[in-house]
Amino acid sequence: xxxxxxxxxxxxxxxxxxxxxxxxxxxxxxxxxxxxxxxxxxxxxxxxxxxxxxxxxxxxxxxxxxxxxxxxxxxxxxxxxxxxxxxxxxxxxxxxxxxxxxxxxxxxxxxxxxxxxxxxxxxxxxxxxxxxxxxxxxxxxxxxxxxxxxxxxxxxxxxxxxxxxxxxxxxxxxxxxxxxxxxxxxxxxxxxxxxxxxxxxxxxxxxxxxxxxxxxxxxxxxxxxxxxxxxxxxxxxxxxxxxxxxxxxxxxxxxxxxxxxxxxxxxxxxxxxxxxxxxxxxxxxxxxxxxxxxxxxxxxxxxxxxxxxxxxxxxxxxxxxxxxxxxxxxxxxxxxxxxxxxxxxxxxxxxxxxxxxxxxxxxxxxxxxxxxxxxxxxxxxxxxxxxxxxxxxxxx
Numbered sequence: 284x285x286x287x288x289x290x291x292x293x294x295x296x297x298x299x300x301x302x303x304x305x306x307x308x309x310x311x312x313x314x315x316x317x318x319x320x321x322x323x324x325x326x327x328x329x330x331x332x333x334x335x336x337x338x339x340x341x342x343x344x345x346x347x348x349x350x351x352x353x354x355x356x357x358x359x360x361x362x363x364x365x366x367x368x369x370x371x372x373x374x375x376x377x378x379x380x381x382x383x384x385x386x387x388x389x390x391x392x393x394x395x396x397x398x399x400x401x402x403x404x405x406x407x408x409x410x411x412x413x414x415x416x417x418x419x420x421x422x423x424x425x426x427x428x429x430x431x432x433x434x435x436x437x438x439x440x441x442x443x444x445x446x447x448x449x450x451x452x453x454x455x456x457x458x459x460x461x462x463x464x465x466x467x468x469x470x471x472x473x474x475x476x477x478x479x480x481x482x483x484x485x486x487x488x489x490x491x492x493x494x495x496x497x498x499x500x501x502x503x504x505x506x507x508x509x510x511x512x513x514x515x516x517x518x519x520x521x522x523x524x525x526x527x528x529x530x531x532x533x534x535x536x537x538x539x540x541x542x543x544x545x546x547x548x549x550x551x552x553x554x555x556x557x558x559x560x561x562x563x564x565x566x567x568x569x570x571x572x573x574x575x576x577x578x579x580x581x582x583x584x585x586x587x588x589x590x591x592x593x594x595x596x597x598x599x600x601x602x603x604x605x606x607x608x609x610x611x612x613x614x615x616x617x618x619x620x621x622x623x624x625x626x627x628x629x630x631x632x633x634x635x636x637x638x639x640x641x642x643x644x645x646x647x648x649x650x651x652x653x654x655x656x657x658x659x660x661x662x663x664x665x666x667x668x669x670x671x672x673x674x675x676x677x678x679x
Contacts, residue, residue, distance in 0.1 A: 310325055320589065394445075407587050484655075540565060
């Protein structure tokens with residue numbers, strides 16, 4: 284079967300003078316848009332490069348960018364889910380799409396096509412294999428196991444066939460993982476950390492909406508609010524956070540994201556804190572929700588560089604997170620947050636300290652905001668721009 288390709292989506296008009304080859308960039312990813320970590324990263328990169336004068340082409344299953352972005356979108360038709368079907372399908376259809384539509388330098392998001400490319404962005408090292416199912420039944424677990432196997436094989440096949448000049452990792456931790464699993468590629472591995480919109484997430488920028496969010500939760504007088512943002516709740520540690528609520532007084536929890544709500548509500552009910560857990564679901568606009576909270580809690584088992592931690596830090600929240608990739612670069616223990624374990628008792632102790640001292644919450648939150656200012660989207664785009672210029676200089 285031949286994959287059907289569509290040019291649906293925003294594109295440059297035909298009467299615009301083509302950009303010189305040195306200013307043409309093709310970005311390839313499964314999904315591009317404002318919701319989700321990898322989706323948001325490639326979205327911000329595409330928009331940022333366009334603002335800097337590049338002619339940007341995006342090849343993806345789904346691309347949700349502003350209609351006036353000026354980005355050319357080439358949409359690959361096919362099953363975008365489940366992963367065990369969409370991944371191999373895109374590897375074929377996406378390879379054909381890149382062969383047909385590529386312009387200038389080509390950057391792909393992970394091991395997803397078989398073409399020769401210039402840059403591979405690594406947000407998640409498949410060899411580590413940390414994925415967990417969004418639900419606990421056997422079908423979801425089998426899907427995750429199959430997906431993990433596909434991802435590990437694909438990295439070894441695609442990296443050899445792509446033969447990129449650079450691997451760009453989201454954190455120093457991911458870069459070290461890649462060098463460890465692929466030592467022959469070590470001299471091509473570098474790091475460009477993810478960014479965050481430091482203006483959109485500025486403390487107080489959405490004050491009225493934040494107050495309304497707290498009112499909607501009907502929090503009892505004097506209660507503090509912790510926020511947990513993300514899906515894949517097993518890997519990201521929602522159960523330990525709920526367990527911590529049962530060990531500390533004065534805290535409610537706002538859960539933003541998708542997962543097996545019934546299972547985790549049952550856990551909360553069993554521990555006697557069912558009424559303290561509030562479910563928000565997936566949100567395209569989380570800024571006022573961060574600003575409604577008093578702390579961000581994220582005892583995840585694996586990350587590349589979690590955007591949610593950057594967003595929470597930019598919002599001026601104390602960060603309580605496990606010392607995974609990215610978090611180790613962002614969080615200094617007891618300076619802008621606390622490095623925690625996945626033990627409920629450990630999380631509860633840090634929440635107790637924050638509940639007892641408004642001054643501590645304010646000091647850690649202010650320091651978190653200062654730390655986040657180092658990671659703007661503009662800085663991420665500038666570093667990519669400099670990388671592309673160096674690659675072009677090297678081949679000229």
